[in-house]
Amino acid sequence: AQTVTQSQPEMSVxxxxxxxxxxxxxxxxxxxxxxxxxxxxxxxxxxxxxxxxYKQQNATENRFSVNFxxxxxxxxxxxSDSQLGDAAMYFCAYRSAPWGGATNxxxxxxGTLLAVQP
Amino acid sequence: xxxxxQTPKFRILKIGQSMTLQCTQDMNHNYMYWYRQxxxxxxxxxxxxxxxxxxxxGEVPNGYNVSRSTTEDFPLRLELAAxxxxxxxxxxxxxxxxxxxxxxxxxxxxxxxxx
Numbered sequence: 001a002q003t004v005t006q007s008q009p010e011m012s013v014x015x016x017x018x019x020x021x022x023x024x025x026x027x028x029x030x031x032x033x034x035x036x037x038x039x040x041x042x043x044x045x046x047x048x049x050x051x052x053x054y055k056q057q058n059a060t061e062n063r064f065s066v067n068f069x070x071x072x073x074x075x076x077x078x079x080s081d082s083q084l085g086d087a088a089m090y091f092c093a094y095r096s097a098p099w100g101g102a103t104n105x106x107x108x109x110x111g112t113l114l115a116v117q118p
Numbered sequence: 119x120x121x122x123x124q125t126p127k128f129r130i131l132k133i134g135q136s137m138t139l140q141c142t143q144d145m146n147h148n149y150m151y152w153y154r155q156x157x158x159x160x161x162x163x164x165x166x167x168x169x170x171x172x173x174x175x176g177e178v179p180n181g182y183n184v185s186r187s188t189t190e191d192f193p194l195r196l197e198l199a200a201x202x203x204x205x206x207x208x209x210x211x212x213x214x215x216x217x218x219x220x221x222x223x224x225x226x227x228x229x230x231x232x233x
Binding site: 004035037042043044045046047050091093105106107108109110111 | 151153158159160161162163166176177206208210221222223224226227229
């Protein structure tokens with residue numbers, strides 16, 4: 001069974017600085033997807049970024065980028081120029097590929113609570 | 119587009135009561151899911167559906183039932199509520215159609231307390 005581990009329960013960053021959130025996962029599959037979701041105090045789950053395992057290039061979305069190390073089974077999220085609105089719980093998630101049934105479910109880590117200091 | 123909507127936002131139940139959590143999506147997604155999030159934890163899959171009339175169990179289905187009579191709606195039924203079902207419940211949907219990204223879109227959640 002696949003597992004996702006986030007070893008940093010809490011992180012803090014100064015506004016405008018850069019922070020990296022860690023995520024490791026365990027799987028015997030070769031094809032899968034990885035996601036970072038943001039959960040602000042409103043509890044809404046918001047997709048931040050996704051990475052397909054077959055792609056060597058790291059995904060980027062504006063100030064958010066990932067460092068995907070497939071051999072090491074590591075998937076860290078880098079937030080550049082941190083803003084107060086980035087304060088939230090961040091979840092790393094894994095999804096098997098291909099399509100269909102329970103293989104389409106997301107497996108979540110326990111989350112990292114990010115505080116942004118003004 | 120409202121996306122995924124859930125009602126109610128909050129609910130307190132007494133042990134043994136029943137209730138239905140409503141979930142509706144207006145994106146014409148074929149896949150829908152119910153997750154629960156316990157304090158300090160990630161989300162765990164309760165049930166999912168690959169289309170109208172088709173549902174299946176996830177990791178933690180005990181104490182719950184679902185139905186999918188339409189593409190848009192995927193209600194979650196709690197029978198005989200227990201304190202262990204105190205949690206935040208999220209509904210999500212995704213599409214497997216060609217050209218989509220299969221990303222799951224989440225509703226705002228329902229906070230349920232069983233006393």
